[in-house]
């Protein structure tokens with residue numbers, strides 16, 4: 279069993295449900311009143327995929343315009359970008375295109391792109407058609423998925439796909455950490471990591487304590 | 499009145515900048531440059547930051563406007579006209595930026611009038627300060643590149659209103675930095691700043707309510723969470739221990755419930771209470787910090803208006819709702835600080851400090867009657883040298899609504915600091931209450947008594963009260979000014 283540790287960045291217009299999506303997966307909860315993210319929030323979780331363990335270090339960025347200048351800090355070292363838009367807002371879809379442009383211009387290492395149309399529970403108010411989104415995702419080599427953070431529909435699959443995508447990135451990028459077993463992965467989470475600035479990886483006590491007993495698709 | 503040698507709450511050194519009321523708000527320092535010069539390795543982001551601003555200038559269409567059309571016509575609305583205090587922010591070119599009530603776009607005409615007034619007076623090389631009509635005050639603060647205006651019926655004094663406008667200006671600087679704000683308008687006089695301030699209206703709303711209802715802004719001081727001195731020291735040393743090796747960390751601030759628990763700082767640097775108020779406001783108004791660790795840029799305008807500090811923000815733990823901010827000049831050290839935070843929490847847990855914090859948070863605090871001062875309804879005591887204040891909890895008749903009390907304090911405060919005729923001491927009795935206000939070199943004191951108290955009894959009580967505060971000072975004030 280392999281264990282890889284990958285960095286994921288969530289990008290998208292304000293209010294599309296980035297925080298709702300992560301907290302739905304990590305804490306399995308949904309709050310109608312989620313406060314807008316300030317700066318960026320950090321989460322970690324584990325996903326089992328194809329018999330391997332993937333630890334995701336997730337940066338949930340703020341969509342508010344004033345934080346845009348901060349984004350490079352988070353996507354620069356990311357192995358995957360989750361580009362989230364709101365199916366009921368064409369504006370938020372256009373915003374994805376802008377993010378893709380920015381990533382293309384600033385990221386050199388291979389990165390998995392995953393486009394997510396959120397709020398499918400509001401299907402009757404849809405402004406972005408599935409075809410439109412699919413066509414664009416294919417043009418940029420991204421995976422496309424739809425979900426609802428509110429009802430949990432399709433949320434698990436997104437993180438499955440993310441984990442599988444990261445597994446496929448092994449060997450293609452120097453910023454992805456690969457360990458041959460879990461113990462190694464856990465202990466090395468304590469050490470300095472790969473990023474340019476010798477930052478130390480955040481150690482989630484929970485993730486160590488739980489060791490191998492991780493439920494499929496659910497987080498630590 | 500009192501025989502104390504040193505006023506309560508005073509300390510040889512203070513982590514907070516000493517404030518006198520109505521201090522000069524234009525003063526700004528440039529601490530960031532200094533710190534960065536000591537550590538030249540820190541990359542300067544201004545240049546690339548700028549490029550990004552430009553790129554996105556036109557990109558996103560704000561969809562605020564669409565939503566707006568559904569709203570009522572606020573300017574014609576009785577409700578809108580009847581508001582106690584309006585606050586408006588506009589650019590020098592007259593572009594609406596913020597209105598406390600109603601939709602700015604609908605009020606374009608009003609912003610136009612305000613801009614015209616300002617530029618009309620400016621054309622004769624003068625600056626408009628205020629207009630008074632009956633009991634409505636129009637106060638203007640022209641602070642390049644913005645114009646701030648308040649229209650108030652609250653009976654707050656002009657200088658108190660001006661301080662609030664300054665706070666609003668600082669809140670905007672806190673989000674953007676003054677450098678960026680200036681640059682934006684240098685590049686485009688007509689820029690619609692609301693695009694960059696989306697989400698900030700909430701912060702400004704919150705700040706205004708805070709400055710109206712809490713004495714901290716009026717006093718220019720901060721209240722501490724009552725804790726045994728030994729507990730506070732243990733907390734401070736847990737922070738120093740975990741952070742002493744981390745370069746470029748400027749401030750570590752632990753707060754709960756709008757009260758300061760401790761402040762640890764880089765040698766040589768102090769925090770201005772006005773900056774700390776912005777931090778309190780940010781933490782209180784941002785629910786999102788509660789769910790996870792966050793990383794956010796913020797500018798402390800009194801510390802340095804030109805650039806950002808970066809903050810690791812998190813609550814100590816599920817079972818202890820105190821918020822820890824670790825502020826650094828480096829933009830890439832989240833994980834280092836995250837690790838330091840873990841260490842701090844472990845240490846605090848082991849030394850039972852989390853419990854101590856929780857206990858202080860859950861006990862309602864003392865009223866002045868329960869401390870033995872039955873004739874005193876409420877009081878505010880500010881120690882000037884440490885910029886900290888203490889107040890007991892509310893007791894009748896102010897438990898239902900605090901508003902009358904706030905008004906009494908604001909009036910008394912204005913009487914003391916009235917620039918044309920400042921007072922050192924005043925005692926005033928009305929049918930409802932008596933108030934004594936006293937401004938000395940070391941402290942400021944406002945005491946509200948039962949209405950029937952006579953002068954000599956009041957003076958005697960004040961002496962006793964000061965002694966009582968002195969005796970409790972270790973618990974009520976943060977008397978150390980620890981550094982990393």
Ligand SMILES: Nc1nc2c(ncn2[C@@H]2O[C@H](COP(=O)(O)OP(=O)(O)OP(=O)(O)O)[C@@H](O)[C@H]2O)c(=O)[nH]1
Pocket residue numbers: 290291292293294295296297298299309310311312313314315316339340341342396397398399400425426427428429
């Ligand atoms: N109906 C519906 N509402 C959702 C869904 N996901 C999120 N929301 C709502 O959308 C709003 C914004 O959600 P957030 O998760 O805060 O959005 P965000 O993308 O994190 O926003 P920023 O942090 O400002 O960038 C909240 O009121 C959520 O309740 C969903 O799947 N369905």
Ligand SMILES: [Mg+2]
Pocket residue numbers: 296297298313314315338339340341
């Ligand atoms: Mg969010």
